[in-house]
Amino acid sequence: MNNKVRKIKTKIGAFCLALGIAAGATFTPITAYAGDPATQLDGKLSTFHQGDANDCGAVSAIQALDNSKYGRKIFRKMITDNYNGTYTLNFGSGKQTVTDWDVENAYIEGDLDARVIEAGLQKAMNVYNSCFACDVFTTMTGFKQRTYWKSNKTEIMNIMATKCQNGEGITAACDFNIADPGRGIIGDGGHSYSIKSVNKNTVVVINPWDTSVLISMPRSQFEKSIRYMTYVDDAAKNVVVYWE
Numbered sequence: 001m002n003n004k005v006r007k008i009k010t011k012i013g014a015f016c017l018a019l020g021i022a023a024g025a026t027f028t029p030i031t032a033y034a035g036d037p038a039t040q041l042d043g044k045l046s047t048f049h050q051g052d053a054n055d056c057g058a059v060s061a062i063q064a065l066d067n068s069k070y071g072r073k074i075f076r077k078m079i080t081d082n083y084n085g086t087y088t089l090n091f092g093s094g095k096q097t098v099t100d101w102d103v104e105n106a107y108i109e110g111d112l113d114a115r116v117i118e119a120g121l122q123k124a125m126n127v128y129n130s131c132f133a134c135d136v137f138t139t140m141t142g143f144k145q146r147t148y149w150k151s152n153k154t155e156i157m158n159i160m161a162t163k164c165q166n167g168e169g170i171t172a173a174c175d176f177n178i179a180d181p182g183r184g185i186i187g188d189g190g191h192s193y194s195i196k197s198v199n200k201n202t203v204v205v206i207n208p209w210d211t212s213v214l215i216s217m218p219r220s221q222f223e224k225s226i227r228y229m230t231y232v233d234d235a236a237k238n239v240v241v242y243w244e
Contacts, residue, residue, distance in 0.1 A: 037111050043076040047212040048114045051107030056192040058127035059208035060173045061136035062114050064194040068169030070234040074141065079116050089120030092142025096120045133173035133192050134230035137239045141232055145239045153223060156242050160198040160231055170195060172231035174205065177244065178224065183215050189227045
């Protein structure tokens with residue numbers, strides 16, 4: 001092979017390599033460029049923190065979406081970026097539109113998806129002035145509420161345990177009458193927690209102050225300590241609410 005032919009082939013190879021790189025950049029899915037979840041929407045939840053607003057009910061309900069297949073499904077469809085400085089929240093109870101300013105002034109620290117949803121909930125139901133997670137679940141899903149009392153506690157706990165065991169997971173939250181400072185549990189109904197999982201022996205909850213931390217306790221303690229709990233029954237299209 002003479003030098004002239006070799007040079008031509010080298011140039012063609014370099015061109016094809018450059019074209020391949022360009023094509024790869026053009027056609028690579030956007031998810032491949034996933035960056036900081038605090039600044040980019042990605043349709044999923046990373047660690048976030050409640051912030052200074054009195055909206056633990058809303059923040060625990062947002063986190064609870066990440067604990068079930070149903071919750072993650074509706075979460076992925078909840079936010080529409082309008083690419084004009086606004087976002088539409090596709091809540092089951094009705095759409096809400098928020099601006100970049102609303103999102104920048106949301107109180108959640110961390111995940112951008114969570115902040116957009118918090119801003120939408122504030123517009124829908126004024127969550128910064130306190131709210132219950134069950135009402136937030138109703139806003140997000142559009143489902144009606146069904147209320148139960150003490151005689152139904154074991155049944156509700158067993159239903160949630162079954163959902164966790166079969167892989168569905170639960171979109172659930174609670175607050176407590178009885179504090180457990182060693183576990184970071186605040187009593188007298190003073191703070192809302194999402195419920196990560198339930199089984200026959202153990203319950204795991206998450207404090208919205210730091211969603212990366214799992215709090216495990218004996219199920220017997222949980223059942224004795226709670227004031228209220230709620231979960232989304234997507235099959236029956238209800239938000240189940242339990243009060244002591």
